[in-house]
Amino acid sequence: MENSREKILKVKHLKKYFNTPAGILSAVDDINFSIKKGETLGVVGESGCGKSTLGKSILRLEEPTSGDVYFNGKNVTKMDKRELKQIRKDMQIIFQDPYESLNPRMTVSQLIQAPMIIQGIYKKSQREEMNKKTLEIMEQVGLARRLVNTYPHELDGGRRQRIGIARALALQPKFIVCDEPVSALDVSIQAQILNLMQDLQESMELTYLFITHDLSVVKHLSTRIMVMYLGQMVEMGTPQQLFTNPLHPYTKALLSAIPVPDPDIKMQRIQLKGEVTSPINMKAGCRFAKRCLFAKEVCKKENCPLVDVGQEHYVACHLVQQK
Amino acid sequence: MAFLEINKINIDYVTEDGVVEAVNDIDLSLKEGESLGLVGETGAGKTTLAKCIMRILPERTARINSGEIFYKGTDLLKLEPEKMREIRGSEIAMIFQDPMTALNPVLTVGEQIAEAVQNHQKVDDAEAMKKAEEMLELVGIPAARSSEYPHQFSGGMRQRVVIAIALACNPKLLIADEPTTALDVTIQAQVLEMIQKLRTQMKSSLILITHDLGLVAQNCESVAVIYAGEIVEYGTVHDIFKDMKHPYTVGLFTSIPKINEDVKRLTPIPGNTPDPVHLPKGCKFCTRCAYATEKCQNEHPELYQSSEGHFVRCFLKGQGGEKYGKQ
Amino acid sequence: MTQQGMKKATGMNEYQGRSLWGEAWHRYKKNKVAVAGLVVVIALLIIALGTIVIDLVTHESVYNELVLKQDIYRKLAKPSMQHIFGCDEYGRDIFFRMVWGTRYSLFIGVSSILFALAIGLVLGSIAGYYGGKIDNFIMRIMDVFLSIPSMVMAIAVVTALGTGTFNLVLSIAIPQIPRLARIVRASVMTVRDREFIESARAVGANDRLIITQYVLPNAMAPIIVQTSLYIGQAILAIAGLSFLGIGIQPPTPEWGSILNAARTYMRQAWHISLIPGLVIMFTVLSLNAAGDGLRDALDPKLKN
């Protein structure tokens, strides 16, 4: 059943390099994956691992350096301006910072209507219909009607993030990149937004690419999870596979570092050497080797390909593959 | 006399929009060597309380209306400024939330640690710098980097420097205000482990301020849950995590997805934190509480003792228990 | 437009939000000094416009009578009930000369800065929004202009082109172009990198829409503040040039040139030196107070 579902998004050899004074930074380096319709693919990693850049490259908010992104079979990376504007109706994004991602000079209704006007969904004469639609969307995301004419600065973070979601929904997309949508919110609000996103996914058959640094959140939401380190995918699998049988040493370290909210379960943290660096002027070899406790000679010299170790559980580690 | 005892502390901020009641009659006590977790969301008053203990609240806007803070029997709030200065850094030290802004950008990290030493010990510059380098080594930074400036360090490294500053004079009480919130998960774990290791070596007490229940479970012996400037529940880490009483505490737990259990949907706390300029008259949580009665809306609940050392500010959960007060 | 529509659609009186501009005005109103400054500036504008209207209606006969007509018997008269500011060396009433002089200071000041702003806005927005090579090219040229002190540049322009109102506007405007361009650029750059710009792009907005509806409205605050402060500087510069005898020429009653003429009679009649200076000072003071108030109102972070 699961396997029969169509793949809505395919990403092939996606790369995004930046020129910095220090050299070439490979923020996203040869990423391959696909998402099935209605699925949530969680992307986890620490700051600077390229997870946000990945999301934005897929939507071409950042121009990818090379590689292809297929959405429902159409190659997004090859689209011209007009086609790209069309496809934006289907592919949307929810941003991390609800304080920064809304134009402070617009009211709630203007913010929600802007995408519809830009995409020409409603004509000038259809003002009333558009207003009706706006209220509908507001209700859908749990924004009270009386807020239509307020400005974002008058609202709290949770409500602002609801506006952000409403904006994404205004175009009735099929696929949404969620770029850390709850990390700026307080715990109690975070849960409200997460539930809302799950409800919307069910009712609108949405597909999510959910980017976060929070492993608990990603486990709660995702059908599959991808772990990134310095621009590359190091492991991918279902939450079950990843949380009960993590294979990559980085995944293991990451999982062991989560403080469990239970005083009876004591953490057995896996020590890592050093700190995360930036992927600048990368040479061949596993990018995690410098910090890995089990690194061997081969890890420092040769790139490690991503291998399916069974049931679509992928891992990129020389040690695992040698076994 | 307790090591640290806070009695009925009440702090306001005077702002343009009105008076913000940041901390409302907080009582707390801490034993020597104990680690206490202060849990709450943004704006709950955690940082205000910490800065009040240090007496570094902004003078012009913050107003301490009432209360006492006894540290080893002396009321810190009544101390001469010079005496208080001597206590800061040597007896009580603080680690701040954002390592990117907590260090002076124009001084080397060595100079900043050495200053902490020289504030409390009569040593010459060379000796202070030697001590600074020792501290750097202690927090895992090579001594050779003491002549570098903060911008040359990563976030995690900067937080280590902040910790080195705080621990330079072996303080007896360490207040850590969200010390790892700005850091990545793996770095977060490293930094907290180090704080714990060093403070146990130095036999210091710890107040850990955080919104992360996981950190509290892993690092604290007792816990105070703060909501809208009030303690709503207080007890040992077992009381709070295994036998939680207050609806807010329960809400916090059901709001977070847990790594070791699966739920289909989270159960969030409805609504928003109340506007601190217009707090509800009765129980401050009544606007978001599923069990709130008319009494909750009109009367303000006291802290009730539900079991030995476990206190709850709730009419429904605390009733029948002993009323909390001066024993 | 939309909001009225919304009222109809919701069928209820929803809470009317206050825009950032509205909030700023609300804060501005609370600042007494700034309001006072604004009132003075508006009063001066009315005076300046009023005298122009009077001149048009009366074909300058009032002007000739009150401002230009000499009367040797009133030479250097002290302030009195008839002539509240006294009279100058030709017996002309200083009060009326000051009133009629308002327009020069104000309109040359305002128009030169608006002229500089128009160019600065274009150059600064292009440099700030597109960045890279274009930015570098524009800003290096601006650097060249910046390395000439503005008053020195103004003197050079007036010397080369000669005195006259338009040349005066040019001489004040040219040195301010790079300064305004820099401010616009910096402001545009901070807005350009904000997430709501990306958010607009994500729903398919094009560059033109993004610049006009997203970047500029959010970048305007510091630009407006600086513009208002520069107008004060321009008024001082105009007075300075006239004082040096290379601005507005007598007998036109420009404030700086009145002051220049008064110098000679400093010993006999101190009031004719004092009054024009005071008037210039209070004008600039009002503009600065209004500008400072704007800054506090538009950027509450800076307010303490």
Place this chain on the structure above:
Amino acid sequence: MWKYILKRFAMLIPVMMGTILVVFFIMDQSNVDPAKIMLGDAATAENIAHLHKQLGLDDPFFVRYFRYLGNLLHGDLGISYTYKTSVAGQIASRLPNTAILAGSGVFLTVIIGIPLGVISAKHQFSIFDNVSTVFTLFGAAAPAFWVGLVLVMVFSQHLHLFPASGMGRGTVGLLKSLILPAITLSLSGTANVARTTRSSMLEVIRADYIDTARAKGTDERTITLRHMLRNALIPVTTVVGLNFGVLLGGSVLTETVFAWPGIGRYVIESIKSQDIPSVLGCVVVLSILFTVVNLFVDILYAYIDPRIKAQYKSAGGSK
């Protein structure tokens, strides 16, 4: 660091060339015929044409520009039409006087402006702060030349404390004659520096690292001087540098009011006698002076703020 300074000096050359090009271009728009001025009323068309050729005035613009640049390298700024001597010589004899005046102006600006700003910020909303704020408001709005006149009226004509004009001889005489013009010249700058210092201090006062410093038990004096002031001075340095340009412009007015024998007065004299080479020479020299001073400010800036220094030390580093 030396490398940085050298690099900055090298970068100065194209900017200077550009600056002179702009100034040269502007002055070239003048329709004054220098030959007519030099020859006076007795000039014949033949004489004028001859002189044009001699001075190279008929050459294309860029030929004249590069010739001017070439001559400038040899310290030659042309011949003054009115004095009939070298402009460079005229400027050289006056430059020290302007330097003394401008130097004392900067000195007053810094020595009064910064403490005023610091004390105001430390005691925000106190009487001192209010008085200082009023002073800075008036100081920034008062026309400098008028302030000069008022000072002369009060201190020279009424109280006979200082001379009304000219430059005194001997140390005492010089100082006495310097006081009023220096105050006049520095007033608006002082107001600006005080305002900038105040707002910059107020920002720094709320910085997190001040909390850190307090929390480790640092005393208030050290916090103010070592932690606050050093950080607050970073933007102030820029303002002082930019203000030097205002000062140079203002010196034209101040020197006119006080009959101070400097470049500023020379410019005005030259304008009145339509002596274009002299005006051009003065503008070029003042611009060079301003640019060089700003270079020093930039170097000072790098010295105060290690983040800037680091940027230049290594071309690399992330970001």
